[in-house]
Amino acid sequence: MGKADFLSPKAIANRIKSKGLQKLRWYCQMCQKQCRDENGFKCHCMSESHQRQLLLASExxxxxxxxxxxxxxxxxxxxxxxxxxxxxxxxxxxxxxxxxxxxxxxxxxxxxxxxxxxxxxxxxxxxxxxxxxxxxxxxxxIDRDPETIRRQEEQARKKKQDLDDEERSAKFIEEQVRRGRDGKEPEVSAGGDGRGVFTVCTTFNTPCVRLGKGKTPPDKTFNAGKMEETSGGDTEEGDLSQDRQTYSRSDKKKKSALEEIIEMEERKKKKQQQVRTDYWLQPNIVVKVVTKRLGDRYHKKKAVVTEVRDKYAAVVKIIDSGDKLKLDQNHVETVIPAPGKRVLILNGPYRDTEAVLEGIDEKNFSATLTLDSGKEKGKRVDIAYEDFSKLA
The missing domain is CATH 1.10.10.2030 (DNA/RNA-binding protein Kin17, conserved domain)
Structure with a gap:
């Protein structure tokens, strides 16, 4: 058995030594050969194969x-x-x-x-x-995989939607509790003896009276949801007028002017929240491309929305080059034109309403618009920057 045989002790020892990591200074990247010591690396550098690789690299x-x-x-x-x-x-x-x-x-x-x-x-x-x-x-x-970015945006959108749903549910429950505490409807029935039913209720702060076929007992009167004994009384009209006055006084004492204003503002905010959505793209509006993933060719270029797909995506046409792109609404933003130009309201209670831009409030990031369509045509409203955009 010779020294160069595969199963010789020398060959086996060499293979065992070559399994471990060697010093980087004795590695030749051109030939992809690792030497164990300085002498071996010197012999390799003098070899003909190494010289050929150096000639190729020198070109x-x-x-x-x-x-x-x-x-x-x-x-x-x-x-x-x-x-x-x-x-x-x-x-x-x-x-x-x-x-x-x-x-x-x-x-x-x-x-x-x-x-x-x-x-x-x-x-x-x-x-x-x-x-x-x-x-x-x-x-x-930094993970820049498009699928990963799309999945993260989807998770963020779903999380935002869940938070909005929870807030709406909490406010609805709070409103129901408040109504149950403040607007409780007292209802008292007197019947069972064939003489009829007498009911007093309050709906929208207005007392109402419902009488049955029979007559109410003259010795009973109903005030503020509780029954009190009276010394006498022969007419029903007197009792009813007295009950109506009692309920009017109790309602006036129940709510002050400040409470009514607060309640009105809460109803207004609730109405505005119901009409707001997390999507705002509309056809025939001008938008600006803000994503950098498409390169400098399209970054900060203005485009016209030609088609809206699945509420959150749109096909846009670049104004300068005429190229068509499909973008998500997170990749574009609204465009604010000069005063006097026509715009379209994209979100809020005046959604899908055309208007004319009157002025811009840079401090509050909003603009004053005059509605040009709809039932409230001619009304001046303040709308945030992201809720309207220039019409194409």
Whole structure:
């Protein structure tokens, strides 16, 4: 059995030694060969195969360096996203796991001299969020996968909708409790002996009286929901007028002017909340593209909404180039024209109403509009910036 045989002790020892990590200074990236010591690396550099690889690299050195840099960057980011996700982690921990693979691309063959330079480059290019601490540099991967972004936006929209539903439910329950406490309807019946029914109720602060076929006993009168004994009385009209006056006095004492104003404002806010929705796109309005994912060609360009799909998405036509895009409502914003131009109200109690822009209140982020359609045509209202947009 010769020394070069596969099952020889020398060959087995060499394979055992090659399994472990060796020093990076004795690794040749061009030939992808790891040497165990300085003598072996020197012999490899003098070999004919290594000299041929150097001749190939000398023809276009930037090409090989760019290739190795791209491989190192892609493998490093893949390990960071797969192993740690979007967690904040020390860059040296990620690098130690990366170099544990014997087939990895070494950093000394890339355009970066140190791990710190590579970490700073990741932050400048927007691949990761980086920050320096006394313990070193930390990296946090930024997931830019379109499917992940869509799923996050869907979860945020669902969470917002659930919160709106909970708020509406809580306010509805609070309103019901308040009505039950303040607007309780007393109702008293006197019957069972064939003489009829006498009922006193209050609805919308107005007393009403319902009489049966028979006559009420003259010795009974009903005041403020309780029955009191009287010394006498022969006419029903006197009792009814007395009851009506008693209920009017009790209602006036029950609610003051301030309470009525508060109740009116609550009903107004509730009405406005019922007509507001989390979608606002409408055809034939002008919008501005605010997303940067489409590049500088479309960023901050104005477009006209030609079609609305599934309430939250729209097909828009870029005014300058005429290109058609399908965008989500989170990727566009409303456009405020000059005073005197026509706009369309997109949300709130005046939704789908055309109006004319009269003035802009920059302090309150709103504008004064004059309604130009609908039942309240000619009325001046204050609408927030995001609730109206320029008509195409």
């Amino acid at each position: 276009d050195p930037n090409k090989f360096m760019d290739y190795f840099s791209d491989e190192f960057k892609s493998d490093f980011l893949e390990l960071l996203s797969r192993r740690f996700g979007t967690k904040r982690v020390h860059n040296n921990i990620v690098y130690n796991e990366y170099i544990s693979d014997r087939e990895h691309v070494h950093m000394n063959s890339t355009q970066w001299e140190t791990l710190t330079d590579f970490t700073k480059w990741l932050g400048r290019e927007g691949f990761c969020k980086v920050d320096e601490t006394p313990k070193g540099w930390y990296v946090q991967y």
